[in-house]
Amino acid sequence: MSLNGYLAVAALCLLPFSPLLVVAAPCIWWQRRRARELAQRDGYLQLDATMVRCLEACVEAMVRPDEGERAERAVRDMDRYLHLSFSSRTWRTKALILAVEHAPRLSFKPAFSAMSRDERRAFVDARLSTTKGIYGTLSLLRQLVRLGYYSSDEAAQSVGFVPLGERGAQRRNKPSPVLV
């Protein structure tokens, strides 16, 4: 089934609960608005506080568990990416982030960002490290996380990448940007 198909099924599943949703809507709206304000106060342009927490947890679970500061910078870069990309699909990416954050609740576990590191890894391993079924679509998040994590100059240099301007000695006989 397509991603939009899954969204449609999710909407249909929620239909029987619509009276409940009507009652809960103001609370959800207030919570979303509060999360948005908190994130904006911290300089985020697209993400809200819930998404920021979820993505930081994703970085720790999917890439590197012991680098809090770098996780925060990665999330800021993901926010920058979402802000710069001129796309009608941005809302879908945000919906995927919230889906990952709340998916563990379906099996009566805490939200993804509230799980312990080992629980998160187990969840990612069991659910997201696949390309098949609904969780295959959620694994698109993996790309966003890697994009944020490896986009900084520091991350590039940490893997041994040498920027063009610093390649002087190792450029062998390649043309120089200055000479040509």
Place this chain on the structure above:
Amino acid sequence: MRSRGASRAGAETSTEASYDVVVVGSGAGGAVIASELSERGLRVLVIERGPWVEPDDISHDELAMIATLYRDGGAQTNTDADMFVLQGSCVGGSTVLTNAVCFRMPEEVRLRFESYGWRLSSEDMARCSQYVETAMSVAPLDERLHNAAAQRMHAGMQKLGLEIGRFDKAFDRCIGCGYCNVGCAFGRKRDASTVWIPRALAAGCRVLPRTEALRLQHRAGHVEALLCRDLETGRHFKVSAKRYVLAAGALHTPELLLRSGLGGRNVGKRTSFNAGAIAFAEYEEELDAFDGDQMCVHYFGEGYVIEQIHNPPMSFALTMPGWFDEHHAAMQRYRKRTAAGVLVPTQAVGRVFRGLGSKLLTRWFDHPNLAFRLPEEDVAAFRRGFKMLARVFLASGAKLVIPPLATFTELRSEDELYFIDERLQEQRDLVGFGSSHPQGGACMGDDPSRDVVAPNYRVYDADCVHVVDASLFPESVRVNPMISIMAVAKHAAESIAALVEASPSSEAVTTC
């Protein structure tokens, strides 16, 4: 970049004027036809959804460039979200983001197209290809720009007795920075924005960047105007012309026809791709393959092409298989690793359509839907391709090869190649599967019951709408298609110019 495009030289926001030709899209097809028609003295307007970027706007900040220059920030997928379709969204279109690889349309492909009714003779194709190659300064890639991984692959291919292909490229004194796919920050790449658009502007063409073509307004196929939206201000406006040329790419040209209710029931059908995925190899010593041109050598196999490619760290990380510490540790060996892609010309089984969402909730679903699943025959070509690629890597001295499989796999010898047969059974078994070369969807041919566009590039059921981009191709062109599209656009310009010049001047305003 977001706020600048519309005020660039040559652009205008006034839409009072009418034109001889309005071109939607400024990529390989749109830019060439705009340039050719403008140079014949016609009044041409180009509508482009993306921003206007010049070398000064381009940096090596991969994240920002991908977000800004690629359609949907590089996150355009099929409906199953297991295939990425990368397309440029800027003045110059995807040509700004290519590796400047130039192949002529293979003669056997042209003959196949001729069997669909194309009126593009071998001589015409050679003449048009020569014309665009001269303009683009196409030349064999300077061997000094070959990166270390290319030299290794070259040795591996030689050892296996394969015929090694070297790329012809459209460069102007390239320095081999290795960042072709985010545009050239040094202005050394010859693309639509640096070759054809300046020629068009010099001849009086006008370009509207950050403007979206929404719909062709027509009465029974008589197009009266093109409805557009200024993406900076949200303002809607109309432009009118004698002729409308759609060159928005193989997903968006069919979508625009679908939105407009033109083209009949075959619009969007028979979409094909040069689709691919990337395999990785690790060597004992540090190669530093990031220093040099990204793509240097290739090999044509049975139903596939192997193209060597080495990406900067972020794109490298995005395409490399693996999870958790395994992926992180692999990235720490970036200097020892390199990559190559297997490209398969797929069968034309894809379909572009407008889903219920894009009809009812345009704010959230404002994009074409693409249904595509690799047929078994193409999956088999991928298996053959990745096995050959693994052999090349191993023959070149790689200590391990990582094919792009969902089940993480490391191959250390030819005895382990059977893993590829076992673990690659369908499209979803490929990690990072995608294409930068979508084709078809508004196929040209001489059968109105099968095709959308007549052999004179005119849409069958619209008397003044033409299509000039890769969506014309009834089958995959099998090689990187930039030169093929440009050559076809040059050919189309000749016939469209004749039609416009034959139109009485009184038709210049709103009628066809």
